[in-house]
Amino acid sequence: xxxxxxxxxxxxxxxxxxxxxxxxxxxxxxxxxxxxxxxxxxxxxxxxxxxxxxxxxxxxxxxxxxxxxxxxxxxxxxxxxxxxxxxxxxxxxxxxxxxxxxxxxxxxxxxxxxxxxxxxxxxxxxxxxxxxxxxxxxxxxxxxxxxxxxxxxxxxxxxxxxxxxxxxxxxxxxxxxxxxxxxxxxxxxxxxxxxxxxxxxxxxxxxxxxxxxxxxx
Amino acid sequence: xxxxxxxxxxxxxxxxxxxxxxxxxxxxxxxxxxxxxxxxxxxxxxxxxxxxxxxxxxxxxxxxxxxxxxxxxxxxxxxxxxxxxxxxxxxxxxxxxxxxxxxxxxxxxxxxxxxxxxxxxxxxxxxxxxxxxxxxxxxxxxxxxxxxxxxxxxxxxxxxxxxxxxxxxxxxxxxxxxxxxxxxxxxxxxxxxxxxxxxxxxxxxxxxxxxxxxxxxxxxxxxxxxxxxxxxxxxxxxxxxxxxxxxxxxxxxxxxxxxxxxxxxxxxxxxxxxxxxxxxxxxxxxxxxxxxxxxxxxxxxxxxxxxxxxxxxxxxxxxxxxxxxxxxxxx
Numbered sequence: 001x002x003x004x005x006x007x008x009x010x011x012x013x014x015x016x017x018x019x020x021x022x023x024x025x026x027x028x029x030x031x032x033x034x035x036x037x038x039x040x041x042x043x044x045x046x047x048x049x050x051x052x053x054x055x056x057x058x059x060x061x062x063x064x065x066x067x068x069x070x071x072x073x074x075x076x077x078x079x080x081x082x083x084x085x086x087x088x089x090x091x092x093x094x095x096x097x098x099x100x101x102x103x104x105x106x107x108x109x110x111x112x113x114x115x116x117x118x119x120x121x122x123x124x125x126x127x128x129x130x131x132x133x134x135x136x137x138x139x140x141x142x143x144x145x146x147x148x149x150x151x152x153x154x155x156x157x158x159x160x161x162x163x164x165x166x167x168x169x170x171x172x173x174x175x176x177x178x179x180x181x182x183x184x185x186x187x188x189x190x191x192x193x194x195x196x197x198x199x200x201x202x203x204x205x206x207x208x209x210x211x212x213x214x215x216x217x
Numbered sequence: 218x219x220x221x222x223x224x225x226x227x228x229x230x231x232x233x234x235x236x237x238x239x240x241x242x243x244x245x246x247x248x249x250x251x252x253x254x255x256x257x258x259x260x261x262x263x264x265x266x267x268x269x270x271x272x273x274x275x276x277x278x279x280x281x282x283x284x285x286x287x288x289x290x291x292x293x294x295x296x297x298x299x300x301x302x303x304x305x306x307x308x309x310x311x312x313x314x315x316x317x318x319x320x321x322x323x324x325x326x327x328x329x330x331x332x333x334x335x336x337x338x339x340x341x342x343x344x345x346x347x348x349x350x351x352x353x354x355x356x357x358x359x360x361x362x363x364x365x366x367x368x369x370x371x372x373x374x375x376x377x378x379x380x381x382x383x384x385x386x387x388x389x390x391x392x393x394x395x396x397x398x399x400x401x402x403x404x405x406x407x408x409x410x411x412x413x414x415x416x417x418x419x420x421x422x423x424x425x426x427x428x429x430x431x432x433x434x435x436x437x438x439x440x441x442x443x444x445x446x447x448x449x450x451x452x453x454x455x456x457x458x459x460x461x462x463x464x465x466x467x468x469x470x471x472x473x474x475x476x477x478x479x480x481x482x483x484x485x486x487x488x489x490x491x492x493x494x495x496x497x498x499x500x501x502x503x504x505x506x507x508x509x510x511x512x513x514x515x516x517x518x519x520x521x522x523x524x525x526x527x528x529x530x531x532x533x534x535x536x537x538x539x540x541x542x543x544x545x546x547x548x
Contacts, residue, residue: 105335146371147318147332174374186445186465187362187372200362202319204481 016051019115024084025056036098040077092160097172101144106153119158138168139192141185151202152189245344247274249509251301252523256530258308270388278414340533347510349474356440364446369393385469391423398428497532
């Protein structure tokens with residue numbers, strides 16, 4: 001049984017007409033599929049069916065350990081959204097946990113952004129990010145019922161697209177309770193930057209930028 | 218552990234379909250927003266009004282009105298708003314009960330993100346009133362994200378089998394308290410006023426729910442804890458202060474400050490935080506108008522808000538059709 005409804009499929013087919021560069025969804029599950037691994041795989045496969053610009057590769061987290069390491073995948077279910085085609089590129093955009101509820105729109109927005117090849121960030125943010133010379137890791141904790149969360153997820157992924165030093169994860173907080181405990185997540189969205197710096201809520205771009213500056217200072 | 222996959226919800230969030238495109242999206246359905254909708258809908262502009270609920274704004278919770286021109290009354294504020302909305306709907310305006318969480322105001326195709334989805338529009342009218350909070354209680358900022366929350370639908374799942382407090386008296390507070398009954402064992406509903414200011418049916422549902430304990434006329438004094446919320450200190454009117462042991466505090470209090478948080482600082486404001494508008498109620502961004510109590514210079518009367526809405530509606534029509542002068546309908 002399909003997860004996407006017919007009307008939604010048709011709507012997405014139409015939206016995906018705007019795709020330019022090919023996009024690849026690299027999905028990690030395992031033989032004994034984890035909670036929501038199956039649904040996450042199905043979402044990836046069904047979305048990829050809707051455009052010839054989108055492809056999907058499904059890997060086993062255990063059997064395909066080398067590939068998981070190549071993409072720095074440390075938990076499942078996971079999706080890496082990368083540019084496909086002749087000039088493939090991994091921007092460091094990751095989804096950990098099922099991109100359902102409001103996060104489905106984050107997934108679609110990210111596919112569109114990677115295909116477009118343009119983050120859409122402000123000139124000021126781009127200028128700062130361009131000078132970044134050290135790794136920055138953003139983890140945006142979300143729940144599927146949080147309407148504010150996609151803003152935080154998409155902005156983190158925009159940053160990842162802008163710099164090879166930045167990686168950004170959506171982390172579904174309920175599926176990864178050990179991470180939620182580790183980072184004291186009791187409300188979402190909560191963005192953890194390089195382990196020690198954190199930000200509550202979906203903040204405007206300049207505020208996230210100042211948090212980034214604080215994190216690397 | 219389980220939650221609804223909720224894919225339908227996610228999909229509607231995409232927006233962009235024919236049903237999500239409007240000429241005018243009005244945020245707030247009080248006298249300013251509803252009056253603007255009457256005029257824009259009558260001018261054949263595809264109009265959507267997004268509003269949190271009939272009793273979400275200042276007029277909706279006003280008891281008795283006898284000075285609104287043409288409506289001798291007395292009527293309740295909610296009744297007056299309903300009359301205006303029905304008039305707007307008769308001209309084709311659509312009303313959606315929802316909460317706006319963000320807007321993208323730049324460009325010709327602007328976006329309004331609400332809980333149920335994204336809506337695209339040529340014109341945005343901001344009519345969210347001035348019932349925003351002016352101050353926070355002790356501990357609120359310290360424990361934000363550590364038990365303090367403003368979104369039960371976002372964070373409810375973190376409070377499974379726990380005791381929490383919901384502080385507020387309006388529809389939103391009650392809806393969120395009822396949502397939390399899915400997760401929490403017990404909910405203290407701390408109501409700052411002697412009565413609830415919410416829809417009757419909703420109030421009845423919340424006050425009779427076995428998991429919800431209602432404390433009327435009780436002020437929140439402090440959110441306490443040690444790295445994490447551990448309790449709320451409250452003061453019942455005429456009684457003595459007490460501390461309720463809770464791990465979560467969901468705050469839905471109101472005040473007298475213009476509500477602009479969903480704008481995420483995208484619009485120019487004066488040093489006092491007030492939005493800048495011209496004589497046609499247009500902000501510094503073309504196609505974005507602000508009307509009603511949201512404006513600092515505004516006299517807080519329903520009829521003034523309604524007039525603001527009409528001025529903006531006529532200007533919006535001019536903006537959309539690229540006219541140099543307004544066209545007024547005298548028929």
